[in-house]
Amino acid sequence: MANDRLRTAMLAANLTVGKLADVVGVDPKTADRWISRERVPHRTTRHKVVALLGCREADLWPSLSDDARSSPGETELFRYYPSRSAITAANWTNLLSGLREEMDLLVFSGVFLVEQYDLVPLIRDKAAAGVRFRLLVGDESAPAVVRRAAEEGTPGGLEGRVQLMRRYLAEVAGLDGVEVRTHGETLYNSLYRFDDDLLVNGHTFGALAGQSPVWHLRRVSGGSMWEHYRRAFDRVWSAGTPEI
Known part of the structure; x- marks a missing residue:
């Protein structure tokens, strides 16, 4: 499945796949797989992505959220x-x-x-x-x-x-x-x-x-x-x- 959360955040920030890949230091094909195949980047790269987009990891990759630390209300605010x-x-x-x-x-x-x-x-x-x-x-x-x-x-x-x-x-x-x-x-x-x-x-x-x-x-x-x-x-x- 596609990662529409990441796609939407990139659109909101006026970032193309190529620009995102360039800023965080990965191959554009790798960045494209984050969207098209819902691949999750390595931790260091994720930190660069969320800092660039102004989001939290749980906003872009809900599977990473810890239910004990993230309330539904926090997750709702995209x-x-x-x-x-x-x-x-x-x-x-x-x-x-x-x-x-x-x-x-x-x-x-x-x-x-x-x-x-x-x-x-x-x-x-x-x-x-x-x-x-x-x-x-x-x-x-x-x-x-x-x-x-x-x-x-x-x-x-x-x-x-x-x-x-x-x-x-x-x-x-x-x-x-x-x-x-x-x-x-x-x-x-x-x-x-x-x-x-x-x-x-x-x-x-x-x-x-x-x-x-x-x-x-x-x-x-x-x-x-x-x-x-x-x-x-x-x-x-x-x-x-x-x-x-």
């Missing part, structure tokens, strides 16, 4: 980004293209996914392949949306982005496996779920979403953080208004 803007285009593309079963989205706007990463045609293609989409966007007239726009210093701007997102998603709403709903709840976090990967974009008073931190969680047995945010999504989803 990566931390100081801001949403720090997530690379390669990382977003990898998460979207790698979808196999489900995508959940909880935002007010999220229009950058359409305009930068071609979300609408991707939804069409993935839905035809059996992927399920639950997409929750804001209601531009809701007090929570209007208040958030004023708090971030863009009165009217956020409402316009919400309207754009709703127009874009109208093209796919109602396709088999695609559900779009609007909501007017307070957006404590924007949530981006791609199968077992979940990005949690926390929001800060007076700051734009792109300036706020993001936690990349991976679903693991016995973990509670991933499920905590999934339940939050489900509560907003239950209160949402279907677009069709």
Whole structure:
């Protein structure tokens, strides 16, 4: 099996196999086997890799973790980004293209996914392949949306982005496996779920979403953080208004 954890961490760091191999001092074919065949590097080399990627060994090679020393919660936190803007285009593309079963989205706007990463045609293609989409966007007239726009210093701007997102998603709403709903709840976090990967974009008073931190969680047995945010999504989803 392929080591998708290592592949994702490399994409996030803008590192090719060749560059990684060069920095840690191994043959590129050896580094490629770490991904394609899920080979585990020798200990000294592993230390170089994790230092370069800013991860823990257990993040990249879960089989090495000692259950007595690593809690499920620690294992769930795959990566931390100081801001949403720090997530690379390669990382977003990898998460979207790698979808196999489900995508959940909880935002007010999220229009950058359409305009930068071609979300609408991707939804069409993935839905035809059996992927399920639950997409929750804001209601531009809701007090929570209007208040958030004023708090971030863009009165009217956020409402316009919400309207754009709703127009874009109208093209796919109602396709088999695609559900779009609007909501007017307070957006404590924007949530981006791609199968077992979940990005949690926390929001800060007076700051734009792109300036706020993001936690990349991976679903693991016995973990509670991933499920905590999934339940939050489900509560907003239950209160949402279907677009069709």
